[in-house]
Amino acid sequence: MKRVYNFSAGPSVLPESVLRRAADEMMDYQGSGQSVMEMSHRSKVYEGIIGSAESLLREIMGIPSNYKVLFLQGGASSQFAMVPMNLMNKNHKADFVITGQWATKAQKEAARYGEAHIVASSKDKTFTYIPDLDPSTFSKDADYFHICMNNTIYGTRYTKLPETGDVPLVADISSCILSEPIDVSKFGLLYAGAQKNMAPAGLTVVIVREDLIGNAMDITPTMFNYQIHADNGSMYNTPPCYTIYMCMLVLEWLKNEIGGLEKMKAINEKKAGILYDFLDQSSLFHGTVVKKDRSLMNVPFVTGSDELDAKFVKESAAAGFVNLKGHRTVGGMRASIYNAMPVEGVEKLVAFMSDFEKNNG
Numbered sequence: 001m002k003r004v005y006n007f008s009a010g011p012s013v014l015p016e017s018v019l020r021r022a023a024d025e026m027m028d029y030q031g032s033g034q035s036v037m038e039m040s041h042r043s044k045v046y047e048g049i050i051g052s053a054e055s056l057l058r059e060i061m062g063i064p065s066n067y068k069v070l071f072l073q074g075g076a077s078s079q080f081a082m083v084p085m086n087l088m089n090k091n092h093k094a095d096f097v098i099t100g101q102w103a104t105k106a107q108k109e110a111a112r113y114g115e116a117h118i119v120a121s122s123k124d125k126t127f128t129y130i131p132d133l134d135p136s137t138f139s140k141d142a143d144y145f146h147i148c149m150n151n152t153i154y155g156t157r158y159t160k161l162p163e164t165g166d167v168p169l170v171a172d173i174s175s176c177i178l179s180e181p182i183d184v185s186k187f188g189l190l191y192a193g194a195q196k197n198m199a200p201a202g203l204t205v206v207i208v209r210e211d212l213i214g215n216a217m218d219i220t221p222t223m224f225n226y227q228i229h230a231d232n233g234s235m236y237n238t239p240p241c242y243t244i245y246m247c248m249l250v251l252e253w254l255k256n257e258i259g260g261l262e263k264m265k266a267i268n269e270k271k272a273g274i275l276y277d278f279l280d281q282s283s284l285f286h287g288t289v290v291k292k293d294r295s296l297m298n299v300p301f302v303t304g305s306d307e308l309d310a311k312f313v314k315e316s317a318a319a320g321f322v323n324l325k326g327h328r329t330v331g332g333m334r335a336s337i338y339n340a341m342p343v344e345g346v347e348k349l350v351a352f353m354s355d356f357e358k359n360n361g
């Protein structure tokens with residue numbers, strides 16, 4: 001068996017020990033005589049799995065008790081509608097910062113349900129920075145304020161949160177959840193598709209302050225109502241059972257093998273540091289993002305030549321470094337170095353880039 005170094009932006013690499021454990025438990029989960037794929041979501045044994053997944057997430061992220069944790073489906077993309085349907089319920093207005101494609105989609109979708117006011121944007125420079133935010137430009141009567149915390153495609157991230165006062169801060173944390181500690185109490189709602197840093201595709205995690213739910217718009221489909229899912233322990237309908245199990249295994253890995261989010265952050269800073277340090281001194285490759293806003297998770301870079309970029313993507317894949325092609329809308333390369341990418345993977349990538357530079361410089 002040969003495993004590659006997988007730099008995919010999502011679905012993405014999972015910890016090897018997690019995959020091994022899932023393989024070991026495939027035919028018979030802990031003496032139940034069944035695979036987790038096969039069992040009823042209403043069974044005692046499955047209740048244990050979803051219960052552990054939630055309590056581990058609460059413990060690792062330090063989620064306060066007045067927040068609900070919901071295990072949903074439909075991807076982060078469904079949250080672009082679900083958030084406004086549930087939260088745009090007083091003044092039918094929300095503020096948005098446009099830092100890339102996902103933030104844009106969130107704003108456009110919200111505009112179908114209310115006033116989706118754009119506070120700032122970095123579109124003028126192809127989203128290569130996080131705009132400075134002036135709280136005096138924020139809508140005082142907004143029902144919420146939305147940001148995309150880590151911009152997966154462009155490789156930027158917020159290092160300080162907007163000061164929104166009493167207006168609940170809502171963040172798409174799909175590509176940075178569990179990458180470092182985060183103060184959940186500063187947010188009204190957090191959401192993430194699981195396929196970047198938590199599990200395989202199929203699961204969306206929502207962490208929402210209790211007082212914000214229960215006032216969804218009348219038009220809200222039952223399946224889009226947070227209250228319904230909160231009241232039913234994420235089991236109003238069949239949840240994505242196997243993906244939640246995989247999420248539980250990833251959380252156990254984070255707690256027991258990594259040692260929590262402070263440790264994870266140190267490892268992620270080390271990995272990103274290796275790559276950015278190389279890019280900063282390279283005569284061929286360079287990063288595309290303003291230094292202070294660089295993502296720890298997604299690192300876009302270019303050679304400046306489309307031909308050399310294509311050659312690099314091809315040769316790196318042949319050498320076992322896969323999915324390094326940049327997003328189809330931006331070109332170049334992007335290395336996604338999520339939690340499960342080992343330090344060694346980044347070191348070897350940088351060695352490969354260095355050789356490529358010598359041969360093509």
Ligand SMILES: *Cc1c(COP(=O)(O)O)cnc(C)c1O
Pocket residue numbers: 010074075076077078102148150151152172173174175193194196
């Ligand atoms: C991947 C991603 C999405 C889209 O997630 P889906 O689960 O495919 O809907 C949204 N926001 C961010 C920040 C992402 O990285």
